[in-house]
Amino acid sequence: MFTEERLDAILQCLRQDGKVRVKNLSEQFQVTEDCIRKDLKVLENAGKLKRTYGGAILSQDYPLERDVIDRRTYNEDKKIIIAKKAAELIKDHETIFLDISTTNIKLAEILVEARKRLVVVSNMIDILQILAKSSTITPIGTGGTMYRTVNGFMGAATIEVIKQYSFDRAFIGSCGVDMVDLSITTLGVEDGLTKKAALQSSRHKYIVMERDKFYFNDSYKFAHFDDINGIITDENPDQSTMNLLDSAGITLY
Helix, strand or coil, X not given: CCHHHHHHHHHXXXXXXXXXXXXHHHHHHCCCHHHHHHHHHHHHHCCCXXXXXXXXXXXXXXXXXXXXXXXXXXXXXXXXXXXXXXXXXXXXXXXXXXXXXXXXXXHHHXXXXXXXXXXXXXXXXXXXXHHCCCCCEEEXXXXXXXXXXXXXXXXXXXXXXXXXXXXXXXXXXXXXXXXXXXXXXXXXXXXHHHHHHHHHCEEEEEEECCHHHHHCCCCEEEEEHHHXXXXXXXXXXXXXXXXXXXXXXXXXX
């Protein structure tokens, strides 16, 4: 098989499955793993994919650039699974932080339905509006600079408020993880620094994200695996990723 034919075949696999693994492609096309890595680099340079730890994904198909309003219904079933797992960790009379995250919107809805007695601090307006319906939850907004694309507050003023609290638990959204240097990423510096402040102010720290995000990392690294206690996801990733998480001491929920 010629190189161009193999590149086209790799893209076809990506369109079908959403991601590919170097090892599997090496076996499928009967070439070395180094050869496949070079192929993936060529395709990445052409803007066709985004390389990840051990493979690649179709970066243009991943909806990370959408506004929060657009992302609310994306993977909704998976977000509900994650939110239910997160809710089970929360105990009555705790003070928790809910970061800007469409998954945390679902978590807020579940907490209201469960009538848990909590103090909930959030920098997302959607979450505060949901919590305001509860007679057992005390919602507290951080305030700060309003960012319309996420319908929430980020930046220096927000961070100063967050620093004044001591949270029992923080639930933080992510655009993906970098399995090479074990970092957790998001789209930009303002969001990243705000998330970092929430993690530093919390005793128990969790990342809430769909399984697909184990195969994607974005531009700003706001934390590393040793900064968190666990990752709450809808489904376990592949075994090699599981092994790395276990080695890093990360609990997967």
